[in-house]
Amino acid sequence: MSTRAWSEGPLFRDSxxxxxxxxxxxxxxxxxxxxxxxxxxxxxxxxxVNLVTVGVFSWSKLQSGPxxxxxxxxxxxxxxxxxxxxxxxxxxxxxxPPAWLVEAHPEILPMTEFGTKLSFGSRQHYCPSSPQYRxxxxxxxxxxxxxxxNHPALRLWHIGNEYGCHVxxxxxxxxxxxxxxxxxxxxxTLEAVNSAWGTDFWSQRYTSWxxxxxxxxxxxxxxxxxxxxxARFSSDELLDCLLxxxxxxxxxxxxxxxTTNFMGLFRPIDAFKWAEALDVTSYDSYPDPADDEAHIVSxxxxxxxxxxGGGRPWLLMEQAPSAxxxxxxxxxxxxxxxxxxxxxAIARGSxxxxxxxxxxxxxxxxxxxxAMLPHVGTESRLWNEVVSLGKEIADLADIAGSTVSxxxxxxxxxxxxxxxxxxxxxxxxxxxxxxLLPIYRGLFELGVTVDFVHPGQDLNPYRLIIAPALYLIGDxxxxxxxxxxxxxxxxxxxxxxxxxxxxxHIRLGGYPAPWTETLGLVVEEFLPIPSGATVTMSGDLLGxxxxxxxxxxxxxxxxxxxxxxxxxxxxRGDRPALTEHHICDGTAWYLSTLPDRESMxxxxxxxxxxxxVTPALxxxxxxxxxxxxxxxxxxxxxxxxxxxxxxVPFFDRLGNTMVGPVLEVxxxxxxxxxxxxxxxx
Ligand code: GLA
Numbered sequence: 001m002s003t004r005a006w007s008e009g010p011l012f013r014d015s016x017x018x019x020x021x022x023x024x025x026x027x028x029x030x031x032x033x034x035x036x037x038x039x040x041x042x043x044x045x046x047x048x049v050n051l052v053t054v055g056v057f058s059w060s061k062l063q064s065g066p067x068x069x070x071x072x073x074x075x076x077x078x079x080x081x082x083x084x085x086x087x088x089x090x091x092x093x094x095x096x097p098p099a100w101l102v103e104a105h106p107e108i109l110p111m112t113e114f115g116t117k118l119s120f121g122s123r124q125h126y127c128p129s130s131p132q133y134r135x136x137x138x139x140x141x142x143x144x145x146x147x148x149x150n151h152p153a154l155r156l157w158h159i160g161n162e163y164g165c166h167v168x169x170x171x172x173x174x175x176x177x178x179x180x181x182x183x184x185x186x187x188x189t190l191e192a193v194n195s196a197w198g199t200d201f202w203s204q205r206y207t208s209w210x211x212x213x214x215x216x217x218x219x220x221x222x223x224x225x226x227x228x229x230x231a232r233f234s235s236d237e238l239l240d241c242l243l244x245x246x247x248x249x250x251x252x253x254x255x256x257x258x259t260t261n262f263m264g265l266f267r268p269i270d271a272f273k274w275a276e277a278l279d280v281t282s283y284d285s286y287p288d289p290a291d292d293e294a295h296i297v298s299x300x301x302x303x304x305x306x307x308x309g310g311g312r313p314w315l316l317m318e319q320a321p322s323a324x325x326x327x328x329x330x331x332x333x334x335x336x337x338x339x340x341x342x343x344x345a346i347a348r349g350s351x352x353x354x355x356x357x358x359x360x361x362x363x364x365x366x367x368x369x370x371a372m373l374p375h376v377g378t379e380s381r382l383w384n385e386v387v388s389l390g391k392e393i394a395d396l397a398d399i400a401g402s403t404v405s406x407x408x409x410x411x412x413x414x415x416x417x418x419x420x421x422x423x424x425x426x427x428x429x430x431x432x433x434x435x436l437l438p439i440y441r442g443l444f445e446l447g448v449t450v451d452f453v454h455p456g457q458d459l460n461p462y463r464l465i466i467a468p469a470l471y472l473i474g475d476x477x478x479x480x481x482x483x484x485x486x487x488x489x490x491x492x493x494x495x496x497x498x499x500x501x502x503x504x505h506i507r508l509g510g511y512p513a514p515w516t517e518t519l520g521l522v523v524e525e526f527l528p529i530p531s532g533a534t535v536t537m538s539g540d541l542l543g544x545x546x547x548x549x550x551x552x553x554x555x556x557x558x559x560x561x562x563x564x565x566x567x568x569x570x571x572r573g574d575r576p577a578l579t580e581h582h583i584c585d586g587t588a589w590y591l592s593t594l595p596d597r598e599s600m601x602x603x604x605x606x607x608x609x610x611x612x613v614t615p616a617l618x619x620x621x622x623x624x625x626x627x628x629x630x631x632x633x634x635x636x637x638x639x640x641x642x643x644x645x646x647x648v649p650f651f652d653r654l655g656n657t658m659v660g661p662v663l664e665v666x667x668x669x670x671x672x673x674x675x676x677x678x679x680x681x
Contacts, residue, residue, distance in 0.1 A: 048390020
């Protein structure tokens with residue numbers, strides 16, 4: 001039975017119990033005199049803002065010394081927001097320890113792998129293992145929770161902020177000692193650690209716990225199994241910080257949902273593990289407007305965040321309405337793009353669209369970060385966009401609480417990501433995202449919505465499972481993938497999968513050892529392709545022109561699989577690039593290279609068709625198509641108008657009229673159509 005404070009239906013309800021989609025953003029009233037607050041609240045009402053995140057970086061304003069709290073200003077702003085009908089996501093304010101705490105306990109400051117202590121003066125400068133930091137954060141979280149858990153504006157608790165951002169691991173002596181304790185719990189004996197880390201290699205055997213340290217800077221490659229455990233430990237240490245604060249909140253309040261904001265494809269945090277501690281998953285979305293495929297990156301991160309929460313609705317916690325301040329060149333979003341990406345998140349399951357931040361700062365290092373209320377004020381294109389999106393989101397309130405379904409699961413595991421990208425591998429060009437993104441993009445272009453699935457999860461809800469560069473796999477998930485295929489499942493496995501076990505030790509007997517029978521082949525050798533080079537692929541699937549592969553290829557011995565695509569190697573003759581193997585009722589494909597875009601799409605289309613995976617729309621024609629709660633979202637992220645054939649007329653929810661069956665989606669425009677008007681009008 002779920003112990004979550006929220007697990008279905010709308011995440012947010014107003015004081016009458018009516019569900020709504022959230023619209024608003026981080027609000028930092030502490031940066032402004034109180035007379036500005038009154039104007040803020042009036043403008044929020046004008047913009048349709050109904051929820052703001054308060055207090056994320058307020059520690060020094062809330063507490064000026066041990067036990068010395070100043071809650072008056074927060075009382076006043078929460079009351080003011082409430083009187084205007086604006087609800088609150090309240091932060092525990094622990095992300096940035098104040099100067100007085102660092103002065104009293106300088107050991108709170110984190111240390112890099114090179115032994116440099118980082119200084120006070122920016123943010124998130126704490127060692128996750130520091131007992132002083134943890135105690136002070138727990139005390140503040142408890143004080144905030146005690147004071148506000150009954151506040152009528154409160155709708156969500158926001159613990160910390162972007163855990164792992166800036167400092168994801170600390171290498172100081174306090175961390176070293178915690179690392180040893182973590183290892184004692186995982187392995188029990190020093191001998192087990194030596195065995196897991198293969199320390200007979202390069203004379204690395206440990207004879208006492210005290211000899212073990214974090215992977216500080218070494219002359220050459222540090223032990224990869226140690227580094228993998230340190231990555232696990234570092235994620236767990238930060239998670240402990242969250243759990244400590246969570247316990248303080250739950251001591252006084254069991255009903256308001258708790259979140260912390262993830263960062264999409266952010267490597268240091270094992271978000272599948274973290275999500276178990278949250279009632280709702282949320283994430284901060286900052287795709288680069290300079291990237292023509294920014295919308296694919298944000299779609300992927302949205303699907304990932306939804307999947308972390310087991311398919312429940314989630315929350316877009318932050319995005320920039322236009323430019324950020326932290327890239328070397330900060331492009332603004334194109335007109336309409338703020339709306340398109342906000343509605344994209346809602347299409348993919350978000351319970352609203354929030355921004356960083358409400359009002360643009362006038363000082364500090366984020367003063368050039370865009371905001372809903374820009375420096376120029378309300379006479380601006382951006383403000384007009386903010387106001388009109390607020391109206392549209394209010395009109396979509398009936399979507400709150402509905403879910404998105406998918407019949408394709410992409411296997412995703414943070415432990416694999418850490419292990420895959422260690423040094424001393426066949427190619428350091430092989431990064432997880434390099435493989436994942438082209439696969440995701442191919443499915444996106446076909447109009448197929450995917451879930452991300454942890455390899456330990458039940459695979460049976462999916463018609464098709466894809467394993468991209470799943471280098472590390474435990475015994476039990478490896479076996480369950482094989483069983484899934486035998487029971488009639490379909491799987492596409494890519495190169496460099498099934499190579500090592502949980503300790504980063506090679507699985508012997510021919511790669512990928514756990515699945516040679518499933519795939520009907522053995523990989524004998526890896527043949528990475530140098531950057532800039534390609535191999536030519538041919539086969540019926542790609543037509544007479546064939547295609548190319550890059551990054552990787554392999555020498556494969558077939559043991560029952562059929563070759564669908566092959567490449568010509570001047571030394572080795574024809575070699576399999578894509579194979580197919582039927583086993584019992586299932587089909588297993590193996591892809592040994594990274595195909596060009598067109599070839600990838602052709603492969604994925606064949607795999608989806610064979611697996612009976614149906615896209616949201618047969619011909620998306622360059623438009624993003626997603627179905628949520630009976631609504632078909634059509635988003636044109638491109639600069640050209642796109643024609644769509646819906647087959648039958650639909651009700652256009654934003655235009656409030658019947659449209660189609662053939663319709664045009666203008667550049668950067670969004671249409672949301674449904675079989676009928678909500679409420680059946
Ligand atoms: C992160 C943080 C915010 C802000 C934005 C700027 O998402 O959580 O406080 O710094 O970045 O893009």
